[in-house]
Amino acid sequence: MGATVEQALEQLKSTGVRMTPQRHAILSFLMHSLTHPTADEIYKSLSPSFPSMSVATIYNNLRLFVEAGLIKELTYGDDSSRFDADMSEHYHAICRTCGTIVDFDYPPLTEVEIAASQETGFTVEGHRMEIYGQCAGCSSRHKAN
Numbered sequence: 264m265g266a267t268v269e270q271a272l273e274q275l276k277s278t279g280v281r282m283t284p285q286r287h288a289i290l291s292f293l294m295h296s297l298t299h300p301t302a303d304e305i306y307k308s309l310s311p312s313f314p315s316m317s318v319a320t321i322y323n324n325l326r327l328f329v330e331a332g333l334i335k336e337l338t339y340g341d342d343s344s345r346f347d348a349d350m351s352e353h354y355h356a357i358c359r360t361c362g363t364i365v366d367f368d369y370p371p372l373t374e375v376e377i378a379a380s381q382e383t384g385f386t387v388e389g390h391r392m393e394i395y396g397q398c399a400g401c402s403s404r405h406k407a408n
Contacts, residue, residue, distance in 0.1 A: 268294050271333045278331065285309075285316050289324045290348075293334055299345040299355075299364040337364070339393075358398035360405075365398070 268291045272282055280286075288309050293300070300308070302321045310316060325346055328334045337345040339357070345364065352371045355364050376387040397405065 274333065275327075275331055280327065280331070285313055285320055286324050286327075288313060289321060290328060290333065293328070293346055293348040296348070297366075299337060299347050301343040301345055303343065305346075354392050354394065356394040356396065356398075358401055359395055360397050360401040363398045363400075367394075 268287075271290055271294065272287065275286075275290075276282060289305060292305055292309060298304070302318060302325055305325075306316070306318050306321045309321075325334070325336070328346075329336050332350070333348065335347045335350065337347055337355070339345070342362070347366075349366060353366050353368050356367055357364050372390065372392065376390055379385060379390075380387045
């Protein structure tokens, strides 16, 4: 994983963002999560410790973190956005049955970006590749039925 929570907090402070306990908790939760949580999942996990925190607070802070380049927002069609604090180049395998998202490393597909730029004239800013299927848990449950 990239930055530590402390490094991320310092980056935010350097841009003049005030660090609140809620902001710290949201960022820390994301940076220690491997599940690519939704805003609602973050809220459900943190609300017992922060009973006055609203879902809107979560969304506003997530937007702030995305704009600061600390996290990525992952959007998949109509589903709720999910958030990823791993800013390294990596890809996702997504279970169509349960929605689990698992990170996997593969060399960046820079040749594809170059080809796209040459064929289309686009200035390529990045790409996203996802693999869809059934996770091991769902596959074994399906075979058992």
